[in-house]
Amino acid sequence: MTIEPLRDRILIGVGGIAVSAGAYLPWLKTNPKLPLDAEIPTIYIPGMNVGFEAFDFALLGLIGLVLVFRGSSRKRLQSVVTLLTGVGTVLFCGLYLSGSLTGFTATFVPAFGWCLTVLGGVSLTVAGVLQHFRGGAPDLKERTE
Numbered sequence: 001m002t003i004e005p006l007r008d009r010i011l012i013g014v015g016g017i018a019v020s021a022g023a024y025l026p027w028l029k030t031n032p033k034l035p036l037d038a039e040i041p042t043i044y045i046p047g048m049n050v051g052f053e054a055f056d057f058a059l060l061g062l063i064g065l066v067l068v069f070r071g072s073s074r075k076r077l078q079s080v081v082t083l084l085t086g087v088g089t090v091l092f093c094g095l096y097l098s099g100s101l102t103g104f105t106a107t108f109v110p111a112f113g114w115c116l117t118v119l120g121g122v123s124l125t126v127a128g129v130l131q132h133f134r135g136g137a138p139d140l141k142e143r144t145e
Contacts, residue, residue, distance in 0.1 A: 011127035012070070012082060016063045018120030019089055023056040025113030028102060032109075040107060047096065047113070055096075059089060059117065066124065075131065083128025089121030 027047035030040055046053045052060075062085045069081045093114060101107045 008127050008131055011123050011130070012066065015086065015120045015123030015127060016066065018116050018123060019059055019063050020120075022113045022115070022117030022120060023059045024050065024052060025116060026050055026111045027096065027114040027117070028108040029111040030109075031105070031107055034107065038107075041101065043101070045099070045102065045108065048108075055092070059092070062088060079128050079131035081128075082124055083132060086121045086124030086126070086128055090118060090125065093118045093121065 026049060028045055029048075034040070046055065066082055066085050069078050072078055096114070097103050097110065099106075102109075104110070
């Protein structure tokens with residue numbers, strides 16, 4: 001049985017927790033830099049409220065998929081699933097802000113939940129890349145045994 005490096009476990013744990021918490025928190029808020037006389041439309045965009053909404057379950061499903069494959073003995077498969085989940089999470093967050101009213105300088109800007117989800121996706125991507133380029137090789141301790 002191989003033991004994962006502590007760094008990989010920390011990156012995957014931080015990534016999973018960040019994406020899970022970020023999926024629950026609001027993703028959008030009104031831009032605080034808008035002028036006082038700016039007209040803010042009274043619309044609802046999914047992700048404005050706290051709680052799980054439509055796309056949040058997809059993100060949680062991806063985290064569940066990573067956790068399921070953590071028990072696999074195939075290190076390459078673990079690294080690919082972790083890498084694809086991280087990249088997919090970051091891409092989804094980027095696409096989420098592609099609307100006409102959402103963005104970094106638009107009427108609605110990213111809130112803490114969006115930022116936390118991006119951080120989790122980046123953490124999972126880094127963990128997947130590190131695992132993949134290490135080739136799933138066991139630690140030095142295990143090579144000498």
